[in-house]
Amino acid sequence: AQTVTQSxxxxxxxxxxxxxxxxxxxxxxxxxxxxWYKQPPSRQMILVIRQEAYxxxxxxxxxxxxxxxxxAKSFSLKISDSQLGDAAMYFCAYRGGANSKLTFGxxxxxxxxx
Amino acid sequence: DVKVTQSSRYLVKRTGEKVFxxxxxxxxxxxxxxxxxxxxxxxxxxxxxxxxxxxxxxxxPEGYSVSREKKERFSLILESASTNQTSMYLCATRQxxxxxxxxxxxxxxxx
Numbered sequence: 001a002q003t004v005t006q007s008x009x010x011x012x013x014x015x016x017x018x019x020x021x022x023x024x025x026x027x028x029x030x031x032x033x034x035x036w037y038k039q040p041p042s043r044q045m046i047l048v049i050r051q052e053a054y055x056x057x058x059x060x061x062x063x064x065x066x067x068x069x070x071x072a073k074s075f076s077l078k079i080s081d082s083q084l085g086d087a088a089m090y091f092c093a094y095r096g097g098a099n100s101k102l103t104f105g106x107x108x109x110x111x112x113x114x
Numbered sequence: 115d116v117k118v119t120q121s122s123r124y125l126v127k128r129t130g131e132k133v134f135x136x137x138x139x140x141x142x143x144x145x146x147x148x149x150x151x152x153x154x155x156x157x158x159x160x161x162x163x164x165x166x167x168x169x170x171x172x173x174x175p176e177g178y179s180v181s182r183e184k185k186e187r188f189s190l191i192l193e194s195a196s197t198n199q200t201s202m203y204l205c206a207t208r209q210x211x212x213x214x215x216x217x218x219x220x221x222x223x224x225x
Contacts, residue, residue, distance in 0.1 A: 009154070035213060045204065045216035091156060100145050100164065101172070102206070102214055106156035 002027045004094050006105035013082045014113050020067075021077045021108055023092030031097030034068065034075045039107075040088040048090070051075065053097075079110075087112045116141045120205050120217035127224050133192040135220050137205030144209060146188035148172075148180065151202040151219070163188055195224045 003026045013019035025034070036048040051059045051068050058066050063080045079086055092105040121136035137146065144165055149157040149172075159172030161180040169180050177199060181189045192199055205217040 006156075033211070037216075043202070043219040045206075047213045050213055100208065101159060101162065102147070102208075103159075104149075104157040106154060 002029075002094050002096060002103050004092055004103050004105040006092055006108050008108050009106070010109045010111070012111045012113060013079070013086075015082055015084060017082055018078060018080045019082055019110065021079070021090055021092075021110065023075045023077070023105055025073050025075065025092070025094050027073070027094065027096065029096045033095045033097070034066075035093040035095070035102070036064070036066070036075075036077045037091045037093060037104075038086075038088045039091065040085075045091075049077065082112050084112050084114060086110065116143070116207065116215040118205055118207055118215050118217040120203075120220050122220050123218060125220055125222045127192075127195050127222065129196060129224055131192075131195050131224075133195045133222070133224075135190040135192075135203055135205075135222070137188045137190070137217055139186055139188075139207040139215075141207070141209070141215075142185065143207040143215075144185075145207060146182065147206040147208070147214065148178075148188065148190045149204045149206065150174070151204055157204065160190065197224050200224045 005024045032053045034051045038046045049061045065078045067076045089107045091107045094103045117140045119138045147162040148160045163169045163182045179191045203220045206214040208214040
């Protein structure tokens with residue numbers, strides 16, 4: 001079974017600084033998708049970024065980028081120029097190519113210091 | 115924009131009651147999911163459905179059942195609510211290989 005591990009329960013970053021959230025996963029599949037979701041206090045889960053495993057290039061969305069290391073099964077999220085609105089819970093998630101189930105990590109709470 | 119609507123944001127029920135959590139989506143997505151979210155445990159899959167009248171157990175189906183009579187509606191049923199089912203419940207939908215879209219969550223308290 002696939003597993004997703006987020007080992008840090010909390011992190012803090014100074015406004016305008018850069019922070020990296022870690023995620024590792026375990027799978028025997030070669031075709032899969034990885035996601036980072038953000039859950040602010042409103043509870044609405046919002047997709048931050050996605051990465052297809054067959055793509056070697058790391059995904060980027062504005063201030064958000066990933067470091068995808070397929071051999072190491074690592075998928076970290078880098079937030080540049082952190083803003084107060086980035087404070088939220090962040091979940092790493094995995095979905096296999098032939099499997100529609102989405103498996104989540106336990107999440108990390110990010111706080112942003114003004 | 116995809117809209118996923120959960121019928122209640124907050125719900126308080128008594129132990130032993132039958133509880134229905136409703137989820138409606140407006141984008142004709144085939145796949146629908148029910149998760150529960152607990153502190154320190156992340157999101158865990160309860161049940162999911164690939165199509166109308168189709169359902170499959172997720173990782174923690176015990177104590178729950180589901181119903182999908184129409185494509186746009188996916189209901190989670192707690193046959194006899196217990197205090198250990200106090201949690202946040204999240205509905206999600208997905209079409210093909212796209213990402214999942216989530217409802218706003220229902221915080222259920224069983225007293």
